[in-house]
Amino acid sequence: MTNEMTAESRETIIRQRLQDSLRAAQEELSQIQQRLQDKGDYGPGTGDPLVVRWELNLARRDRVESRIEDLEHALERLEEGTYGVCESCGKPIDLGRLEALPQTELCIECARNAGEGMAA
Numbered sequence: 430m431t432n433e434m435t436a437e438s439r440e441t442i443i444r445q446r447l448q449d450s451l452r453a454a455q456e457e458l459s460q461i462q463q464r465l466q467d468k469g470d471y472g473p474g475t476g477d478p479l480v481v482r483w484e485l486n487l488a489r490r491d492r493v494e495s496r497i498e499d500l501e502h503a504l505e506r507l508e509e510g511t512y513g514v515c516e517s518c519g520k521p522i523d524l525g526r527l528e529a530l531p532q533t534e535l536c537i538e539c540a541r542n543a544g545e546g547m548a549a
């Protein structure tokens with residue numbers, strides 16, 4: 430399948446995807462924050478399933494917050510025209526990688542060196 434996409438339309442698609450992901454992440458974050466507020470008064474019982482769930486939500490919130498940061502950063506880079514360039518070595522990032530991981534800032538080699546696990 431060969432689809433000749435111009436750099437511009439590709440940028441539009443990537444921007445759209447980043448904005449969609451950002452919106453989804455922000456929505457998820459506000460849901461998590463809602464749940465975190467419902468902590469209530471569960472008493473001191475450690476290992477209480479409700480407390481455990483609350484802690485899980487805390488961990489999820491941290492993950493979502495860092496995803497939002499990455500997405501916002503990627504959108505900024507898109508505006509600046511530096512999107513798709515590896516922040517570490519300055520080489521262009523492989524398009525397949527950008528499509529799979531639009532908020533990435535590192536080319537596959539630098540990501541591997543940085544131990545980004547999920548690359549491959």
Ligand SMILES: [Zn+2]
Nearest residue numbers: 515518536539
């Ligand atoms: Zn690199």
